Amino acid sequence: MNEASLTTSEEHREIPPVGRIVSVTGSRAIVHLAGCQKADAASALPAQRPEMGTLLRIEAASSMVFGLVTALRVESYEAASTVAETWIAELDLVGELLMNDKGEYPTFRRGVTAYPNLGDEVYLATQQELRKTFAHDDEATIEIGQLTQDSSIPAVLKVDELLGKHFAILGTTGTGKSCTVALLLRSILWDNPLAHVLLIDPHNEYSASFGQAAEVVSPENLYLPYWFLTFQEIVEVFLGDRPNSLAEQEILADVIPAAKARYAHGQQRNARGAQKSPRARLNDGPAYTVDSPVPYRISDVLDLILDRMGRLEHKNSLGPYKLLKSRIESVSKDPRFAFMFGSVTVNDDMSSILSRLFRIPVNNKPITILELTGLPSEVINVVVSVITRMTFDFALWSNGLVPVTIVCEEAHRYIPKDPNAGFEPTRRAISRIAKEGRKYGVSLGIVTQRPTELDPTIVSQCNTVFAMRMSNELDQAMVRAAIPDAAESVLEFLPSLGTGEAIAFGDGVTLPARLRFHMLPEHAMPHSTTAKFSEKWSKNITDPKFMEAVIRRWRSAGH
The missing domain is CATH 3.40.50.300 (P-loop containing nucleotide triphosphate hydrolases)
Incomplete structure (x- = not known):
């Protein structure tokens, strides 16, 4: 008997239902649970009654509909142990096994097309059904654990x-x-x-x-x-979140493309042995955007800043240039930033x-x-x-x-x-x-x-x-x-x-x-x-060099 046939209704006739459907609303259903006497509950095995998160099966006309228990309650609660109570389970309808021409239920699919009717019997999902529901035989899968409902189901x-x-x-x-x-x-x-x-x-x-x-x-x-960085990223490195840094940002936006062009033309000149004037290189910036992932030298950026400073007509405008130059020199020489600026040479x-x-x-x-x-x-x-x-x-x-x-x-x-x-x-x-x-x-x-x-x-x-x-x-x-x-x-x-x-x-x-x-x-x-x-706290620190090492790491981090 193949696995598909294990899920026919014949297998379930010997398994007693846990209840029946008394309400269906959209994707939710309410189950009136069997065994409503307190005496019945005391004698029932835990595996024979639904718990929060349990997957239940509903016997519909042409499919098995599965619902997840999301709430349990007792209506008309009575303190007397002999008084019958109404036990209710609320379900979210999550999927179904559709019956084929052979009366088998071979494939699970999410969603419900054949809704249960009032009075349909409800069962605990069997181990075979759980395996079929959570199996992905035709797909690339990994196993990461077990279901809480049944630890034998991966x-x-x-x-x-x-x-x-x-x-x-x-x-x-x-x-x-x-x-x-x-x-x-x-x-x-x-x-x-x-x-x-x-x-x-x-x-x-x-x-x-x-x-x-x-x-x-x-x-x-x-x-x-550093030349991997976009303009916004390099501004964050050099200037941080300083307010009123627009002037410095405008200078950077001008000199970085020119520095990229200077590096690129230098590489081309070295490759073909041609010569080009420094002034021509300075004017080739527009060939590159400030965000182009093209190498450039920090030394060229500083030279270009100095070049712009020398062209200023009003010396009282030097402030942003001096500040930017100082920040670039400080950050590029900071040992904490060696992963960005530490290379002696610039290579693509x-x-x-x-x-x-x-x-x-x-x-x-x-x-x-x-x-x-x-x-x-x-x-x-x-x-x-x-x-x-x-x-x-x-x-x-x-x-x-x-x-x-x-x-x-x-x-x-x-x-x-x-x-x-x-x-x-x-x-x-x-x-x-x-x-x-x-x-x-x-x-x-x-x-x-x-x-x-x-x-x-x-x-x-x-x-x-x-x-x-x-x-x-x-x-x-x-x-x-x-x-x-x-x-x-x-x-x-x-x-x-x-x-x-x-x-x-x-x-x-x-x-x-x-x-x-x-x-x-x-x-x-x-x-x-x-x-x-x-x-x-069970060990006492007695090494006098401990504090020195802490301070050394502290200072090296720049805090």
């Missing part, structure tokens, strides 16, 4: 739907978000060793989760030359930098982890802006031939709900990936413990969401607004979820489901950033 994700339409992992601190990120990516990379994944790691916690499979880019080995090494970031070729390292701890705090937003912007541009100009997944931890820092917060170019770059990335093969994963601080337009683009424990009503409301399914009442479980549990919904899963993630091996656990006070 929780699987559709990889192409998960990545192709973006995903989000949301939950309060301590719910296991970092472990979930590591588990998802490890599972994806296990089946796709030639993947191209970029993980933005603000707390330097993920390198242990991937071992030799990761290219770890840290402040010690990061090379992101864009190809090698992008190849390293996006793993082309993969060379047994399908994921790049960008560690941000240790970078100057004032440029972290700029670094994230450059990385996310280049990710989209690379996908665009490679015609989508190399799909890239970028996962953004602490996403509320970069795409905040408040339009006046954060760094606008970073928000714009991530928003562009969220809205247009799927057309060019760029997928986005966002992770945060502060859902209410996220830009809701970005979250709405994530078609698969893993909602972990949340007790804040505003966080729950934000997640509820992002749900694409009718079964939004499943989020009532959010405050009671355990660590490592989640409600998964969206295109990456067949149905909204409560699941428990697999445990990671001990060696693959992300580094915890939570201080263990009792452990640290």
